[in-house]
Amino acid sequence: MLFNSYLFILLFLPVTLAVYFILNRQRLTTASKAWLVLCSLFFYGWWNVSYLPLILLSIIFNYSVGASFKRTRGGRRKYILVFGICLNLALLGYFKYMDFFIANLDRVSGLGVGLLHIVLPLGISFFTFTQIAFLVDSYRSEAHEYDFLNYALFVTFFPHLLAGPIIHHREMMPQFDRIRNKALDYRNISAGLFLFFIGLFKKVVMADSLSVWANSGFDFSGQLNLIEAWVASLRASRTRCSCTSTSRDTPTWPSEAPSSLT
Numbered sequence: 001m002l003f004n005s006y007l008f009i010l011l012f013l014p015v016t017l018a019v020y021f022i023l024n025r026q027r028l029t030t031a032s033k034a035w036l037v038l039c040s041l042f043f044y045g046w047w048n049v050s051y052l053p054l055i056l057l058s059i060i061f062n063y064s065v066g067a068s069f070k071r072t073r074g075g076r077r078k079y080i081l082v083f084g085i086c087l088n089l090a091l092l093g094y095f096k097y098m099d100f101f102i103a104n105l106d107r108v109s110g111l112g113v114g115l116l117h118i119v120l121p122l123g124i125s126f127f128t129f130t131q132i133a134f135l136v137d138s139y140r141s142e143a144h145e146y147d148f149l150n151y152a153l154f155v156t157f158f159p160h161l162l163a164g165p166i167i168h169h170r171e172m173m174p175q176f177d178r179i180r181n182k183a184l185d186y187r188n189i190s191a192g193l194f195l196f197f198i199g200l201f202k203k204v205v206m207a208d209s210l211s212v213w214a215n216s217g218f219d220f221s222g223q224l225n226l227i228e229a230w231v232a233s234l235r236a237s238r239t240r241c242s243c244t245s246t247s248r249d250t251p252t253w254p255s256e257a258p259s260s261l262t
Contacts, residue, residue, distance in 0.1 A: 001046040003163070004203050012043065016158075024182040033153050033176065040156035044123065051121040055156070058091065062131040063151045066138040070146065081139045085132055092128045095120050123162040127155055130166050143169045150176070 001008050016039045023032035045052045065084040069077055099115045106113045134154070137143035154173050155161075175181055 001043055004200055012039070021182075021184050025184075029182070030149065032182070033149055036158075037149065037152050037156055040153070040158040040161060043158040044156065044161055047122050048119075054121055054124075055127060058088075058127065058131065059152055059155050061087070062135060062155075063148055066135055066143070066151070067146050069138045069141075070144075077139055081135055084135045088128050088132050088135075092124060094118070095124055126163075126166060127161060130160075131155060133166060134169050137169060 001012065003009075016036070019035055020032050023029075023035060041052060041055075044055060062084065065080060068080055072080060095118055099118055102113050102115055105111070134143055134151075150173055153176065154167075154169055157172070160167055
């Protein structure tokens with residue numbers, strides 16, 4: 001589901017926000033957080049539901065590792081941190097580089113090993129490094145999250161799940177506990193709408209207008225002159241900029257956008 005799709009703008013986002021504020025109005029705080037987690041998982045699974053178990057297992061593993069720091073003292077904490085980081089990087093490396101490794105191994109050895117044709121799950125780099133940052137913060141005693149629902153919301157919150165950027169727990173989660181952020185604030189909504197549509201403008205008007213030249217440039221990259229290469233690069237940068245803008249500004253509607261979402 002894309003940020004600039006009719007489905008997201010006209011259905012998913014309004015329904016998600018409306019139910020969230022209704023639940024908070026009824027003082028069902030836990031239910032409102034659970035609703036955001038379910039909506040975020042639905043948002044992620046829209047592309048390929050088969051990767052939902054992957055992100056859920058990643059959340060359970062990293063939550064368990066982070067919580068173990070509370071029960072552990074001394075040098076064992078460093079070993080736990082290294083173990084958690086290595087397993088996260090191993091998961092990321094498998095999906096991103098296994099076929100690359102097999103292709104180069106086959107080229108050198110001539111063994112004829114077939115590629116696995118692994119499809120990279122959306123957002124795996126973002127939710128992996130977000131959780132690595134959480135483990136480091138937990139190791140330093142800078143993060144104290146021992147509620148699984150809050151942690152799941154921190155990782156899966158849909159505005160940053162697919163397009164990033166990487167956020168810190170201490171910047172994001174306190175906003176969900178502030179009383180004034182649980183009530184409908186029209187100033188936040190108007191500010192969020194304004195900034196969201198700036199990002200939408202960058203994507204639809206600027207980036208998509210350059211897509212014809214950019215796609216041609218990527219197809220014939222070896223034949224480009226300096227100006228043509230800059231146009232192709234500009235389109236890619238505009239697309240990335242628009243995704244970051246829309247993902248940054250969507251959280252402004254129920255609360256203040258974290259400062260790291262810039």
